[in-house]
Amino acid sequence: MVPLSYYLILSAILFGLGTAGFLFKRNIVTIFMSVELMLNAVNLTFVALSYHFRQLDGQIFVFFVMVVAAAEAAVGLAIIIAVFRNRGSLNVDQMDLMKF
Amino acid sequence: MPNSYFQNYIPVLVMLGVVAFLAGAMLVLSYLLGQRRPSREKLAPYECGITPTGDARQRFSVKFYLVAMVFILFDVEVIFLYPWAVIFRELKLFGFVEMLLFILLVAAGFAYLWKKGILDWTKSDSGEFG
């Protein structure tokens, strides 16, 4: 069977990809998707660990994380729409009304 | 034991290879051997059906986003029904009441949406949430 470390490394890579996506993408929606990727990377860790420990806790956590992610998605979309209406753009680099 | 574990997947790998080879071969062969006589109908996105009008990349109503959001929320909330359904019998009345409460909470949200007119497609775009 696949050793636990494979899963952990995979999820670490996914988490890193999500982080990188957040840092290097310009479109707000893409950035938001990167965050979702990070959350799902953590989900993978949970599931893997849960399977490894032979306990259900980790699986249940994933449910919760998924629900939270969905709620976050809803709120996020609403905020993104509000921003788009105000600014007519989805480029994060233009979101700097307030600084210093 | 990783080795024996991965051996189980060898057929899958083989199939993947075969599929890739077949598809590639078909494309390459038809490109090399076939003859091309393009016409207007042939180049249209849908060879048979309605002729497309306008640009496909048009902005569509914000209502779609709203419905998408609402859908995600209610869809995901169903997640909690699955574990409950599995041990429904063990939890007896307590589980039933608990789930009833949960549904009630969701229903309250639904009532709120309804009242706010999210589900009313005939209202104009500049609604409260628009």
Add this chain to the structure above:
Amino acid sequence: MESNLQLWLIPTVPLLGALWNGLWGKRSSERAVASVAVGAVAVSFLLALRAFFALGDAPYLESYFSWIAAASFQAHFNFYLDPLSAVMALIVTGVGLLIHIYAVGYMSQEGGYYRFFCYMNLFLFFMLTLVLAGNYLLMFVGWEGVGLCSYLLIGFYFRREDAADAGKKAFITTRLGDFGFLIALLMIYSTFESLNYSEVLPAAASLPVESTAGPLTVICLLLLVGAAGKSAQVPLYVWLPDAMLGPTPVSALIHAATMVTAGVYIIARSSALYVHAPQALFMVALVGGITAFYAATIGIVQTDIKRILAYSTISQIGYMVMACGVAAFSAAIFHLMTHAFFKALLFLGAGSVIHALGGEQDIRKMGGLRHYLPRTYWSFLIACLAIAALPPFSGFFSKDPILWEAYVSPYGGILFWLLGILTAGITSFYIFRLFFLTFHGHSKTAVATSSGIHVAEPAHHGVPHESPPIMTWPLMILAALSLAGGWVGIPALWRGGDHWNLFLAPAFRLAALPTEHAVSHDAATEIIFTLASILVSVAGIALAYLLYCRRPELAAAAAARLRGLHTLVLNKYYVDEIYRSLFVQPLVVVSRELLWKGMDAAAIDGSFQGLANRTRRLGDRVRRMQSGNIRSYAGWVVLGAILLISFMVGLAS
């Protein structure tokens, strides 16, 4: 002793006055505002008087309620009355009362009458809390409070940009010192498990004298930092000259008589700690001595009447601090009291002059005021004689023991005596320079008027006139005190009863010098030393007379030739010529070029300014971190996370 003195009333009454004026003063008449404010202080003074006479041998403690009573930390609201705090309370309320009365007249043409008295009463509340507090934490409350009021009052003329800046400068500089105090306070608690004087002081007295720096030394040095900030000692004194932008009664009350002496009070209060930390004591003496000398030399070249007095205040407080440093605590408090009298008088007299001249503060533009302001003149003269320490004026009786102690005390030495005696000479010189330039010589205003030449001096409105009685009466009372105030402490040497030392002795019982240190000197030596100090003072006065009183006949001749304005200028050059031709010149040059401009303006003031500017520049760089860009923010987060992770993982492996 009475069982209940209700000490809390002493500070509370001014607080009520402040509240009253703060809430309703805007709608009341000036008269009502003034009577509330002065009345509150008068009541407070009477209460302090009652407490003073009820005082017994043992310290009297009143505890009201527990302020902080957590398991690991206790502090109470309690007041502590012993000879030291009784004397301080009397000085504060007494001088405060006179200055309040004076201010009734002085401030009557200024705006914000009620605001002024509200702040002044509030100040007295905090000052009395500081003085009467029974523990260090409550003292700190008063300590911070007086700083705040001082800040409010310096910036009282808020339309003057520099006044607001001066207020801020005062607040920030003293705050640096305050934090020294705060840390000292925490260390006192961790060393003695209490903040009450009644527990800390005996506990400290029972500790061995620290031959090398230990916790007591650290505490004492930190307290010294606090004292230096509040009492304008080197190097934290820069705020006081600028603080003179506030109204003159404020300068008299806060920046001469009371608040700035709080540093001396705290050292005297902690005397039991200090005598067990000789190194800290030496630092105290050094700071005091250097300040006394240094500030006096700067006083020579100033031309603004209030700035001269400000430097003089710094110098005189330096004296007191030096006295503390040679463990002559009761002499320090004695000088604190007489200084409160004559310095308040000097400031009020200066205020009267400024008032008479319609706001003029430059002594080069004054002169001959003796004829116009007779009462101010005579009271000012008494104050000058007192600060110059001529017998039988009060300054003599308080300064002499300091000089003597500086020499004979086991903590003192010839160096401190020399610093003291030099300062005494310079003091009498600069104060009489001020005196002669202001009151003697020819009146520049009068010259202009009699010669019929219109002098474009809009600040002067007409002939100088004496201030109203409400302003001169306090002057005269203070003059009487400056003359006679020292008689309570005439030492046995002069057939006096030495009442002062006997009265204050209980307060410094825990700080008494070990008997084996007491070196006995014969009376002859002491008389010689005293004569020397008198001689130096007289020499200073004589020099000032020589330099600044030869002018009248020159000015008169010039006036006769109807070339008033021209000769005025000429005359000024004449003074400068005399100045240069005399042996004072090197001192003046050094003082002006090196000490004032070099050290005071550039190094000390500049370094504070530089520090402030550098801090601000750093702040600018820091805020550039907030570029407003989400991705760069995320970059900071990731960067921080990477550093954190590598640190933690590196630590683990």
Add this chain to the structure above:
Amino acid sequence: MPAWNLTAILPEAILTVVGIVVMLLGSFSSQNQDRGCRTVTLMGLAGATVAVVAQRQHQGAFFDGMFLVDPFGIFFHLLFFLIAALVVLSSADYLQAEKLTVGEFYTLLLFGTVGMGLMASANDLILSFIGLEISSLASYVLVGFRRGVASSSESALKYFLLGSFATAFFLYGIALLFGATGSTRLTQIQEILRNVSGRATAGAAGTVLLPTPSTLSSLAQGPEQFPTALLGLAASLLFVGLAFKVSAAPFQVWTPDVYQGAPTPVTAFLSTGPKAAAFAVFLRVFLVGLEQTADQWSALLWVSAALSMFIGNLAALWQSNMKRLLAYSSIAHAGYMLVAFTAHSVDGTSAVLFYLVAYAVMNLGAFLVVTHLGNRGERYVEMDDYAGLGYRSPLLAACLTIFLLSLIGIPLTGGFLGKFYVFRSALQADLIGLTILSVVNSAIAAYYYLRVMVAMYMNAPERPVPLEPVSSSVGVTLFICAGGTLWLGVFPQSILRLAENAAQWLLGAG
């Protein structure tokens, strides 16, 4: 068992139900529902407070040890309800002037409070996470509540994106901690780590970055080889997430922008409520769960505390916008609290708790004055607009002065005693360097607060700034805040005793 469990979360349950009621009330009743919504909200908060007070008789662990009813949690619950009630009271005028929907605002506020309550009582990291998300989601929306205003929606976007980014780190930390110890219950983790450290881990243990199945399966029973590196990784990820929420450096970057753009009452709420809740989780996770690894993370706290103070105070020197200035000051205050946290003692923890209360009262007050003066559309939030306030509105200026003095740390105010305890606990823990740094910072901070006071009392106004009359609800709130600030400075015992009790419980029994 089920019946008892419900009493444990009764306050949260009440608030949830009231939140839903207010939400429906706001959308179903046609007009003039503002007052009704406010009354119901306040009654709900009062009911929840009663429930919390009643809970003192029923302390213990509930829901299989996930949820604790203990003095620590109760302390925070009371603080949250106080904050929420003050924000509700003070925002009424603002919402009306800005024409914002009242029902949803209060609903979100209540839901946010529910999340904060869960955070404070959670003994299970997953519950902490859910509480954190509930309160964060509510705050994201609240920040963007002025939908039509570009700066508001922009700051909502910033807060949302960066917030969920940081939450992902936090969650990853939970997952890895779960991997390292096999549990997410803080008290269980504490036990496991105690057993491990009691057994003196082998030198080779540290080299295991990623545990092999053999090491992990033995973890639950008590390992010979323990993945310390994994533990360190988990701790630092948790630290990132929590430091972000309390806006401690170097994860404070979002704070000024979000605080500036958010509606002012929301800023007041954010800087006190969710921050306090994040501190609650912070304290629980590090002082209970990761107590054994204190030598490692205390260095992180040290650096973070020092950085927060310096960054907050230095950058604040340049601000002219009051909201932004208070935002930077909020970073600095988080730094002071971290100083006490670093002390890692009962005194330090109680200092943090006391400071949180004092900070909540004075900061809410300061923001309330800013809200009131800001007028419609938050037009007057520059420092110049405060010029001459001391003459135009002496009472308002006096209140703001009290808050500013307290923020500086002048005696007889809560802020002074808060700082005093912080310094004391730091000195007791021999954190001399850090104490000196915080003292230096207090001196720097005095400068920019004074600038506001100078403006109020010593400058003449440059442009006419209209002053609305103070309504009764604003007046009452101001009075509570100013009175509370002074009360904490003069009679701090009662709060201090509660804080000490909570701290003792956390470090002793926890």
